[in-house]
């Protein structure tokens with residue numbers, strides 16, 4: 001247990017430092033030590049990016065640091081993904097996720113996608129700047145339970161309202177739980193446009209979704 005915690009701390013340090021090579025090597029160390037990849041992702045890689053995000057919010061670091069940390073996280077997680085056993089676990093539901101039309105920011109969206117995947121959801125990531133109607137097309141094609149969209153700009157957040165409108169116009173609003181997030185939006189906006197869920201961060205997103213889907 002101590003060995004694991006020590007390894008997690010090394011992972012956190014490597015990601016925070018944006019040291020991609022070490023982050024990748026430590027993923028190999030995880031595999032060799034027989035530690036479940038899922039655990040290392042949650043307690044190492046995603047914990048690290050959370051720390052970097054918090055630092056950014058407190059203005060203790062800048063965009064380049066966030067970007068290299070995200071890259072280091074991606075490298076480590078990529079390495080571990082091959083070892084995730086995708087067996088017996090029943091999916092908790094299918095999520096179609098995207099950065100909304102007009103928005104190229106995807107670091108936060110990627111973290112949310114990763115966390116949901118780690119928690120047992122089937123996640124279809126459509127990428128960034130995804131047209132509203134394409135999001136809906138994919139959600140229908142995948143028979144998704146949840147549509148999750150991210151917006152970091154006041155210009156692109158409007159397309160979340162359009163997404164809801166289009167769902168209503170296309171007669172399929174009731175088929176999906178719509179989750180929104182990203183620094184541009186908040187709970188009040190969520191309620192105003194008639195989305196189902198807002199969360200400040202990826203951990204809260206998972207928790208709230210869990211609660212919401214259970215009630216349904």
Ligand code: B12
Pocket residue numbers: 053056063066102103104105106107108109111112148149150151152153154155179180181182183184197198199200201202203205
């Ligand atoms: C990094 C960054 C970039 C990078 C993006 C790289 C990438 N691959 O994503 C680059 C340099 C490319 C970039 C470009 C631009 N950017 Co920029 N960028 C940022 C910055 C500094 C950080 C964003 C970030 O990654 N944060 C870290 C992540 C982890 O946090 P997060 O995204 O909020 O995600 C968390 C939560 O919000 C939540 N969450 C996120 N998504 C979702 C989804 C769901 C469903 C849920 C439940 C939760 C959830 O969980 C996440 C994890 O905890 C912000 C500043 C800021 N305060 O946000 C500006 C910012 C968002 N950018 C801004 C702007 C203006 C731009 C540009 C237009 C700049 C330009 N003139 O070219 C372009 C935009 C191009 C476009 N069309 O999108 C403005 C937006 C202003 C506004 N209010 O509209 C900001 C706020 C900076 C500022 N203060 O002016 N940017």
